[in-house]
Every structure is written in structure tokens, then in C-alpha cells.
Amino acid sequence: MALRPVKQHLQNYFNSKSASSYKETRNGLDGLSYSTKFSPWLSNGSISARQIISELQKYETEVEANESTYWIYFELLWREYFQWYAHSHRAKLFKFNGIKNTNPTTSFYPERFQKWCRGNTPYPIVNACMKQLNATGYMSNRGRQLVASCFVHELNLDWRYGAAYMEQQLIDYDVASNWGNWQYLAGVGADPRGHRRFDLEKQTQIYDPERLFIKRWGGDQNLEPLDSRDTVDWPI
Numbered sequence: 001m002a003l004r005p006v007k008q009h010l011q012n013y014f015n016s017k018s019a020s021s022y023k024e025t026r027n028g029l030d031g032l033s034y035s036t037k038f039s040p041w042l043s044n045g046s047i048s049a050r051q052i053i054s055e056l057q058k059y060e061t062e063v064e065a066n067e068s069t070y071w072i073y074f075e076l077l078w079r080e081y082f083q084w085y086a087h088s089h090r091a092k093l094f095k096f097n098g099i100k101n102t103n104p105t106t107s108f109y110p111e112r113f114q115k116w117c118r119g120n121t122p123y124p125i126v127n128a129c130m131k132q133l134n135a136t137g138y139m140s141n142r143g144r145q146l147v148a149s150c151f152v153h154e155l156n157l158d159w160r161y162g163a164a165y166m167e168q169q170l171i172d173y174d175v176a177s178n179w180g181n182w183q184y185l186a187g188v189g190a191d192p193r194g195h196r197r198f199d200l201e202k203q204t205q206i207y208d209p210e211r212l213f214i215k216r217w218g219g220d221q222n223l224e225p226l227d228s229r230d231t232v233d234w235p236i
């Protein structure tokens with residue numbers, strides 16, 4: 001009898017050697033094997049973190065245990081953390097000021113929001129990630145961090161609109177992981193270091209040095225300035 005797709009994926013992943021190099025590859029932007037891709041099945045409940053950990057431990061006993069195999073466990077702990085975070089903070093998960101006492105200084109600019117959603121911002125790496133999300137329903141963890149940082153820090157947008165857009169687009173949408181990570185990056189969540197602003201050009205040099213990902217997803221096409229009108233509503 002054929003295995004269900006999720007069982008097949010679990011088996012294929014641990015039959016390959018990908019788990020042994022996960023820590024080195026996990027920040028990839030494109031492709032199947034740089035990260036586990038368990039998230040769509042975790043989010044719809046057809047597999048549990050325990051089932052994955054059980055296969056992971058089998059791999060560690062029979063094949064190899066190293067920093068990378070530990071790191072898969074560590075990332076699943078982040079998921080666990082956000083589940084309990086959501087459970088504990090309840091409606092605060094969706095509030096502008098999150099679990100903090102003061103509101104961020106960001107706002108809502110419809111034009112900027114639309115450009116971010118479509119992948120037409122002045123930032124090629126962000127555009128590529130957004131186009132990938134729109135075409136596939138998936139975006140890497142590194143990509144999610146970059147587009148969220150851009151949303152909050154470069155576009156000065158209210159983080160909740162970004163979280164809501166991802167809620168609509170992601171095939172692995174999970175209420176706790178999505179809204180919890182957005183809060184974390186917007187500086188209104190659990191991150192003790194506060195605002196996480198990524199230097200997008202530096203991140204491009206590290207994670208897409210030959211700009212292959214950007215080219216593949218057309219991130220450098222149709223670059224547009226952030227605003228078409230100035231603060232007194234004159235066309236720029």
C-alpha cells in the first residue's frame with residue numbers, strides 16, 4: 001500500500017543525509033532539501049512534532065548525531081515555544097502593541113503595502129521572496145525574516161497587515177508561529193533585544209551572493225520607489 005504523502009516525506013527526508021547538514025543549509029532561500037519542509041503537515045495537524053522527533057532520534061542512533069540533527073530539534077522547540085506563547089497571551093497575539101505597553105511608531109500606507117505584497121519595492125531580495133510566496137505559498141525562514149524586517153523598518157508599516165497577508169498566502173500558516181514570529185520581529189513580542197532590523201544588502205551578499213535567487217524570481221524587475229506622492233499629496 002502506498003504511504004500517505006506526509007509519511008513518504010518523513011521517510012524520504014530521514015533516508016537522505018539532509019539532516020546531517022541541516023545547520024549549514026537551513027538558511028537557504030530556494031529548493032527542497034536545505035530545510036525539512038515539515039511545516040505544511042505540522043500546520044494542518046497531519047503530523048506531530050513528536051512523530052518527527054521520534055524519526056530524528058532513530059536517525060541519530062542509526063546514522064549520525066551531530067549539531068545539525070540537534071538543530072532540527074531546537075527549531076521544533078521554537079514552534080513549541082510559540083504554541084505556548086499564543087496560549088498564554090491569547091488576544092494579545094493580535095494587538096498592535098503585542099505584549100508590550102507602548103505602541104510602535106509604524107502606520108498603514110496602502111501604496112507601500114501593495115508594493116510589498118506584489119514584490120515591487122526598491123529591495124530586490126524582498127521582491128524575490130514575495131514573488132516566491134505568491135507563486136508557491138511557501139517562503140524560507142530567512143526570507144520571512146527579511147520581508148518582515150523590511151515591512152516594519154524600511155516601509156514603516158503596521159506589522160499586523162504583514163502577518164495578515166502571510167496568513168492568507170502561506171500553505172503552512174499556523175496562528176501561533178505566524179503571529180508570534182511577526183511580533184518578535186516587530187519588537188512587540190518575546191525578543192529581549194527588541195527591534196530586529198536586517199541590513200538587506202548585507203543579507204543579500206551573505207545568502208544570495210550571485211543574486212541567482214533574485215534573478216530566478218524576478219526580484220530586480222519593476223523596482224518602484226516607495227511612494228508616488230509626497231507628504232502633501234503631490235505626485236513625485
Ligand SMILES: Cc1cc2nc3c(=O)[nH]c(=O)nc-3n(C[C@H](O)[C@H](O)[C@H](O)COP(=O)(O)OP(=O)(O)OC[C@H]3O[C@@H](n4cnc5c(N)ncnc54)[C@H](O)[C@@H]3O)c2cc1C
Nearest residue numbers: 035036037038039075076079141144172173174177178181
Ligand atoms: C515572519 C514569520 C512568519 C512565520 N510564519 C509561520 C507560519 O505561519 N507557520 C509556520 O509553521 N512557521 C512559520 N514561521 C517559522 C518558519 O519560517 C517556518 O516554520 C519554516 O520556514 C518552515 O519550513 P521548514 O519546515 O522547512 O522549516 P525547518 O527549518 O526545517 O524547521 C523545522 C520545523 O521547526 C519549526 N520552526 C522552524 N523555525 C521556526 C520559527 N522561527 N518559529 C516557529 N517554528 C519554527 C517548524 O515547525 C519547522 O517545520 C514564520 C517565521 C517568520 C519569521
